[in-house]
Amino acid sequence: MLELKNVSFGVDDTEGAKEIIRDISFEVPTNKMVVITGPNGGGKSTLAKLIAGIEWPSEGKIFFEGQDITYMPVTERANLGIGYAFQTPVKFKGIQVLDLLRIASGKKIPLAEACEYLSAVGLCAKDYIGREVNASLSGGELKRIEIATVLAKGSKLSIFDEPEAGIDLWSFQNLIEVFEKMRAHIEDSSIVIISHQERILNIADEIIVLKDGKVTAKGPKEEILPGLIGTSSAVGACRMIEQ
Amino acid sequence: MIQLDETQKRILREVADLHKVPEGAYNIRSDGKSIGRESTENIEIIPREDGKGLTIKIKPGTKHESVHIPVVMTKSGLTEVVYNDFLIGDDVDVVIVAGCGIDNCGPKDSQHDGIHRFQVGKRAKVKYVEKHYGSGDGAGKRILNPVTEVTMDEDSYMEMEMVQIKGVNDTDRKSTADLAKGAKLIVRERLMTHDDQKAYSSYVVNLNGEGSSADVVSRSVARDDSYQQFAAKIVGNAPCSGHTECDSIIMDNGRILAIPGLEANDLDAALVHEAAIGKIAGEQIMKLMTLGLTELEAEEQIIDGFLR
Numbered sequence: 001m002l003e004l005k006n007v008s009f010g011v012d013d014t015e016g017a018k019e020i021i022r023d024i025s026f027e028v029p030t031n032k033m034v035v036i037t038g039p040n041g042g043g044k045s046t047l048a049k050l051i052a053g054i055e056w057p058s059e060g061k062i063f064f065e066g067q068d069i070t071y072m073p074v075t076e077r078a079n080l081g082i083g084y085a086f087q088t089p090v091k092f093k094g095i096q097v098l099d100l101l102r103i104a105s106g107k108k109i110p111l112a113e114a115c116e117y118l119s120a121v122g123l124c125a126k127d128y129i130g131r132e133v134n135a136s137l138s139g140g141e142l143k144r145i146e147i148a149t150v151l152a153k154g155s156k157l158s159i160f161d162e163p164e165a166g167i168d169l170w171s172f173q174n175l176i177e178v179f180e181k182m183r184a185h186i187e188d189s190s191i192v193i194i195s196h197q198e199r200i201l202n203i204a205d206e207i208i209v210l211k212d213g214k215v216t217a218k219g220p221k222e223e224i225l226p227g228l229i230g231t232s233s234a235v236g237a238c239r240m241i242e243q
Numbered sequence: 244m245i246q247l248d249e250t251q252k253r254i255l256r257e258v259a260d261l262h263k264v265p266e267g268a269y270n271i272r273s274d275g276k277s278i279g280r281e282s283t284e285n286i287e288i289i290p291r292e293d294g295k296g297l298t299i300k301i302k303p304g305t306k307h308e309s310v311h312i313p314v315v316m317t318k319s320g321l322t323e324v325v326y327n328d329f330l331i332g333d334d335v336d337v338v339i340v341a342g343c344g345i346d347n348c349g350p351k352d353s354q355h356d357g358i359h360r361f362q363v364g365k366r367a368k369v370k371y372v373e374k375h376y377g378s379g380d381g382a383g384k385r386i387l388n389p390v391t392e393v394t395m396d397e398d399s400y401m402e403m404e405m406v407q408i409k410g411v412n413d414t415d416r417k418s419t420a421d422l423a424k425g426a427k428l429i430v431r432e433r434l435m436t437h438d439d440q441k442a443y444s445s446y447v448v449n450l451n452g453e454g455s456s457a458d459v460v461s462r463s464v465a466r467d468d469s470y471q472q473f474a475a476k477i478v479g480n481a482p483c484s485g486h487t488e489c490d491s492i493i494m495d496n497g498r499i500l501a502i503p504g505l506e507a508n509d510l511d512a513a514l515v516h517e518a519a520i521g522k523i524a525g526e527q528i529m530k531l532m533t534l535g536l537t538e539l540e541a542e543e544q545i546i547d548g549f550l551r
Contacts (some may be wrong), residue, residue: 090530095548
């Protein structure tokens with residue numbers, strides 16, 4: 001489905017050139033859920049942006065279903081079948097949840113269908129469908145609406161950047177169920193989740209560990225997860241409360 | 244039966260959402276004269292003797308009725324000042340739809356200045372919708388300078404929806420309101436200017452009675468080389484509450500001056516203002532692009548939502 005070959009990405013800031021992603025290569029097979037974990041500042045979100053096309057690599061190639069998409073603009077990638085859920089959901093004055101779901105699906109879907117996407121992320125549809133996607137919604141609500149837009153888009157490859165970030169524990173429990181359901185109905189698609197939550201890692205088929213911009217481990221969950229338990233790459237729910 | 248040509252029909256759709264002759268009381272003014280008028284048992288529309296406007300009397304206790312008084316101008320070079328007085332009885336609950344559309348395909352400026360005065364009775368509830376629209380590719384300007392004066396009696400409620408989305412070259416709208424005890428005024432203004440248009444909009448709301456309140460909110464977009472000025476002043480002369488907000492998007496070379504103003508003349512006047520001007524956030528465009536829209540489509544969606 002997705003293949004990264006020797007991808008690097010750097011930025012120039014006041015302290016000079018800085019390499020955030022260093023020579024990364026991996027594949028995301030069809031029908032698999034891959035979770036990318038690792039300590040904060042390791043380059044995980046940047047990697048997600050490189051796949052979605054928000055950033056372009058300074059070196060290397062990205063292939064999607066065999067097609068070179070390295071320098072393909074965001075819109076084209078989206079239309080090709082790549083979905084991306086922002087770590088911090090964007091707020092809009094005036095745009096309602098229903099509008100966003102219709103934009104995501106690319107057509108004027110009936111109300112009932114839009115409501116199904118909200119129900120799928122644990123939101124009572126009738127309470128939210130007409131709400132504006134603005135600051136009146138809580139972090140957890142925005143996050144779930146963000147995920148609903150990616151569901152409504154119906155992508156072949158869906159990327160979720162830290163879906164647990166900024167939400168309360170109760171919402172987190174619901175979120176796990178959402179991803180479990182997505183994993184169960186993955187038919188002919190793939191899911192990439194950036195997360196260091198143990199319970200999300202636990203749903204993964206494969207885990208990639210990213211540290212200092214490099215892949216330090218990758219493989220089936222059964223191989224990788226035991227070595228991560230108790231580290232910052234696999235945080236338990238109790239740690240979430242502490243945080 | 245009123246005969247409307249295609250331009251008249253199009254403008255009526257734009258300014259009054261009218262697809263046919265409205266139900267209830269109405270007056271349709273086209274190119275300086277009334278082309279259709281209907282009063283009802285409770286709502287009487289009386290033309291002024293000089294032909295420059297109407298007096299609209301709504302009987303006390305009238306409920307769930309509507310008044311449509313759209314204005315259509317299709318002749319280039321026409322200039323008019325129209326006075327419409329609304330005398331709204333106590334305990335009334337009505338919807339009033341005004342609005343003016345100018346189609347100017349000629350070389351001369353067309354101008355309509357509508358002076359609307361409202362006397363709102365005790366406990367009356369009024370929704371007032373005013374839409375302004377311009378079209379036509381002539382060199383002549385389309386100018387609208389509305390004046391709205393509202394006097395609200397005790398415990399009355401008025402909601403004003405003021406919309407100008409497209410095609411009006413110059414506008415200078417002045418609105419004032421005086422509120423008695425317990426009266427409540429809600430204003431929602433939506434304004435978009437484009438090309439080299441200019442729009443000035445000012446509100447002065449005097450909260451004179453105890454427990455009166457006002458919420459004046461403007462959302463506007465200035466694109467191309469257009470200029471807007473929005474000045475909203477809420478004056479608290481009694482224990483009251485007032486809020487005004489101006490939220491604007493600028494694009495291209497658009498410019499906006501926002502002047503929110505508050506004046507408290509009573510210790511228990513609680514007044515708040517907010518104003519924000521900025522371009523469309525890059526992350527908003529990016530989010531919609533990840534959903535498959537182009538940058539231009541994303542901008543349009545964001546503006547459509549903002550001005551909804």
